[in-house]
Amino acid sequence: MTKLLDLAISAGATILAIYADTIDVSRKGDGSPVTEADTRAEAIILKGLAEIAPDIPVVAEEAVAAGRIPAPSARFFLVDPLDGTREFISRNGEFTVNIGLIDNGAPVAGVVYAPALGEIFWGTAGEGAFGAHVVDGRIRRQTGMASCKAAPKHLRAVASRSHMSEETRAFIERLGVRDFASAGSSLKFCKIAAGLADIYPRFGRTMEWDTAAADAVLRAAGGMVVTVNGAPLVYGKRDQAADSAFANPYFIAAGDREFLSSIRDQLH
CATH class of the missing domain: 3.30.540.10 (Fructose-1,6-Bisphosphatase, subunit A, domain 1)
Incomplete structure (x- = not known):
């Protein structure tokens, strides 16, 4: 390393x-x-x-x-x-x-x-x-x-500064997020890994190189990144029928894995 x-x-x-x-x-x-x-x-x-x-x-x-x-x-x-x-x-x-x-x-x-x-x-x-x-x-x-924390009652969300979507806004509102901050690049994952935020929803286009390194940091800290189907985000995606090689689906990153499971019905 x-x-x-x-x-x-x-x-x-x-x-x-x-x-x-x-x-x-x-x-x-x-x-x-x-x-x-x-x-x-x-x-x-x-x-x-x-x-x-x-x-x-x-x-x-x-x-x-x-x-x-x-x-x-x-x-x-x-x-x-x-x-x-x-x-x-x-x-x-x-x-x-x-x-x-x-x-x-x-x-x-x-x-x-x-x-x-x-x-x-x-x-x-x-x-x-x-x-x-x-x-x-x-x-x-x-x-x-770095330390991921259990999701508190009043969530702190972080989202893209340059690529905020209406779907992301709607999801944040459904969760009743009290504190919201915008940030650029892969720093959003790192804020969760450091315990400074609880969730990062991304309902917009990203590529695998945008997320891989910070995803590794977050997972090593105890967090997780899942797709809207609740499955872990995977890498090395080629020959995708619905998108180009290495393109990511929409995802949600969080520091508390149990919290991600608890909101699965809201991911769709």
């Missing part, structure tokens, strides 16, 4: 150098924005993973957009070099570097680094989840094991 943390921090340093300068934005085939920070950070991560784990294939956002997709494998990395490109462009700081490891459809390890905020989170199945501050490129003041 130490090497993955160093790799995420290295990619983050490149992103911050561009963040401090002029940000040139172009558009991918699907109309989503992409910047030099996305491509340069991904190149750093791909090079590093090839050295760290040369036998494990990598599915990376910008590589997939360019048509470079590895053959299916039970064990593979999912990489989003800059999750929250819109947050990066608007300079609100809520963007992240994401490296997740998948094993037989489940996220088993992940690193989420928010370079502009100086925050990093990581988790490994069976070993727990952690958070720390990054100062001058080094991990400082480790906050210790």
